[in-house]
Amino acid sequence: MRPDGNSAAETAVKTLLPVTCRATRSPSGANLQPWHVYVLTGAPLAELKKRTAERVAAGDPGDEREYQMYPPELKSPYRERRSAAAEQRYAALGISREDRRSREAAVAANWDCFGAPAALFCYIDRDMGPAQWADLGMYLQTVMLLLRAEGLHSCPQMAWSVYCRTVAQAVLPPPGLILFCGVSIGFEAPAVCHDRIDRAPLAETVTLIDG
Numbered sequence: 001m002r003p004d005g006n007s008a009a010e011t012a013v014k015t016l017l018p019v020t021c022r023a024t025r026s027p028s029g030a031n032l033q034p035w036h037v038y039v040l041t042g043a044p045l046a047e048l049k050k051r052t053a054e055r056v057a058a059g060d061p062g063d064e065r066e067y068q069m070y071p072p073e074l075k076s077p078y079r080e081r082r083s084a085a086a087e088q089r090y091a092a093l094g095i096s097r098e099d100r101r102s103r104e105a106a107v108a109a110n111w112d113c114f115g116a117p118a119a120l121f122c123y124i125d126r127d128m129g130p131a132q133w134a135d136l137g138m139y140l141q142t143v144m145l146l147l148r149a150e151g152l153h154s155c156p157q158m159a160w161s162v163y164c165r166t167v168a169q170a171v172l173p174p175p176g177l178i179l180f181c182g183v184s185i186g187f188e189a190p191a192v193c194h195d196r197i198d199r200a201p202l203a204e205t206v207t208l209i210d211g
Contacts, residue, residue: 012118012152012185013041019146020120026139034132035139036123038171045119048170052111052163062162066126066178069158077204085197092195110159116186121160121167123177136180147185155184 016039024033040048055062074082087097095102113119120143124136144154160167160182167179 011187012116015147015150015152016118016120016185019143019150022146023139023142026135026142028135028139029131032128032132032135033139034124034128034135036125036173036177038121038123038173039118040121040170041118044170045113045117048119048166049112051169052166053108055163055166056108056111063165066161066164067180069161077200081200088195088197107159110157111163113157113182113184113186114155115189116155116184118185120183120185121171122180122183123173124180126176126178133180140181140183143183151187152185153188154186157182157184 020037020039028034070082090097090103090106093102093106095106122136122140124133140156144156147154158181161179164179167182173179
């Protein structure tokens with residue numbers, strides 16, 4: 001993302017509210033609409049970045065996870081896909097496997113929103129089940145596609161759930177909500193390497209049953 005700037009922030013703000021309004025038409029089983037969204041820009045977002053950076057710099061490993069990102073025993077082929085994605089990303093950034101400090105810095109960029117001037121934080125009621133979490137994914141995908149249609153880029157980040165208490169201090173969600181992820185929103189930084197992570201061959205994920 002390009003570094004923060006007044007024009008970028010203003011564009012993001014003007015675009016975000018109409019986009020989130022249109023995204024409410026996303027598919028939702030029984031029309032539960034289980035998403036709870038908070039949008040931060042300007043000074044509130046800068047303060048959140050600062051507080052989170054201070055926790056990271058102090059070696060704070062983060063908060064107790066409120067949901068499990070991945071199964072503890074990730075089986076094949078998912079295990080290999082995750083490892084390959086990590087290697088591809090660090091290679092694109094020019095970071096070797098042995099360069100632990102640079103890898104940690106690359107991860108820490110998440111909590112600066114990669115320099116983006118706006119961020120969306122998506123919560124869900126902890127009483128909701130897998131079907132409602134699927135609704136959440138469809139809602140966020142809709143938001144991201146609408147943002148692209150408006151010329152903005154975005155990056156969904158489950159990494160924000162690691163410091164969910166700090167986010168909660170910024171947005172003050174009501175009790176009973178879980179932070180699923182943040183989404184950084186801004187303009188693409190052309191100078192940054194954008195190598196795409198490989199996807200599995202179609203035959204591994206799609207089966208055509210033709211009558």
